[in-house]
Amino acid sequence: MNKRNHGNSVAVVTGGARGIGLGCAKALVTKGFDIVLVDVLDEELKRSTATLAAKGVHAESFMADVSLFERAQEVVDDILTRYESIDVLVNNAGTPMPKGLLDISEAEWDRTINVHLKGCFNWSRAVVPSMLRSGSGRIVNISSISAYSGGVTRAVSKFAYAAAKAGILGMTRSLAKELGPSITVNAVCPGAIKTELTGKMLDERSAEFTEGISLQRLGTPEDIGEVVAFLASVEPNFINGQAITVDGFQWIT
Numbered sequence: 317m318n319k320r321n322h323g324n325s326v327a328v329v330t331g332g333a334r335g336i337g338l339g340c341a342k343a344l345v346t347k348g349f350d351i352v353l354v355d356v357l358d359e360e361l362k363r364s365t366a367t368l369a370a371k372g373v374h375a376e377s378f379m380a381d382v383s384l385f386e387r388a389q390e391v392v393d394d395i396l397t398r399y400e401s402i403d404v405l406v407n408n409a410g411t412p413m414p415k416g417l418l419d420i421s422e423a424e425w426d427r428t429i430n431v432h433l434k435g436c437f438n439w440s441r442a443v444v445p446s447m448l449r450s451g452s453g454r455i456v457n458i459s460s461i462s463a464y465s466g467g468v469t470r471a472v473s474k475f476a477y478a479a480a481k482a483g484i485l486g487m488t489r490s491l492a493k494e495l496g497p498s499i500t501v502n503a504v505c506p507g508a509i510k511t512e513l514t515g516k517m518l519d520e521r522s523a524e525f526t527e528g529i530s531l532q533r534l535g536t537p538e539d540i541g542e543v544v545a546f547l548a549s550v551e552p553n554f555i556n557g558q559a560i561t562v563d564g565f566q567w568i569t
């Protein structure tokens with residue numbers, strides 16, 4: 317077999333073209349991982365892949381909607397023609413759904429669950445067989461403090477998003493049981509992180525948010541990336557099935 321052998325482990329990051337996903341990819345690169353970015357944004361994917369490759373690792377990318385299992389399997393099969401196994405999966409892709417129960421359509425509910433929750437299923441299902449064959453793997457799922465709080469404010473309901481993010485925590489714990497001892501599955505729950513997704517809203521309400529955060533600042537993709545890279549590395553051998561909140565201690569709910 318003509319497989320790539322950089323001596324590097326490979327990490328797949330969904331929603332990796334920008335924001336928190338790119339922050340995770342950058343942190344994984346500093347740990348020496350080769351990177352595969354998966355996203356639906358073509359231009360951003362190309363730009364971010366080039367940025368990562370410039371740091372001296374192998375970086376590649378795929379256009380894929382995480383809600384589609386068949387596409388996940390196709391991409392994973394393609395990666396495995398070049399790599400012996402996939403070592404790390406970061407399930408990060410997501411999009412907000414700020415609509416209340418009486419405003420949301422059935423299609424919007426389905427889409428929210430399909431991207432956030434089924435996306436984690438699709439990519440875990442596609443990647444885990446190779447991790448089991450190699451005898452090790454790390455999965456890190458990006459949930460949210462909304463899984464606990466139900467959303468940041470009463471004014472903007474995010475109940476479908478909160479449901480999907482809480483579902484990710486249940487899946488994380490259950491898969492951690494099922495896939496041990498070779499694979500660990502953990503989650504990270506970001507608080508208010510300044511990204512393209514939240515930028516405008518957080519700019520407008522920056523003072524209100526930082527007032528309710530003990531560390532008196534908004535989070536950055538790098539803040540999340542550092543924790544994800546730690547959970548994805550080999551050192552935390554006894555952390556499994558956990559959800560780590562990274563929010564500077566935010567008490568606005």
Ligand SMILES: NC(=O)c1ccc[n+]([C@@H]2O[C@H](COP(=O)([O-])OP(=O)(O)OC[C@H]3O[C@@H](n4cnc5c(N)ncnc54)[C@H](O)[C@@H]3O)[C@@H](O)[C@H]2O)c1
Nearest residue numbers: 331335336355356381382409410460506508509511512513
């Ligand atoms: N920013 C925050 O404050 C915050 C807080 C808690 C949780 N999160 C979660 O972190 C994750 C990343 O959010 P972000 O703030 O970086 O947002 P972002 O919009 O900057 O990045 C999300 C990325 O996911 C991609 N994506 C969306 N739907 C996709 C799909 N169906 N298939 C493939 N890729 C898709 C987008 O194209 C984008 O590149 C999300 O799951 C989000 O819910 C964000």
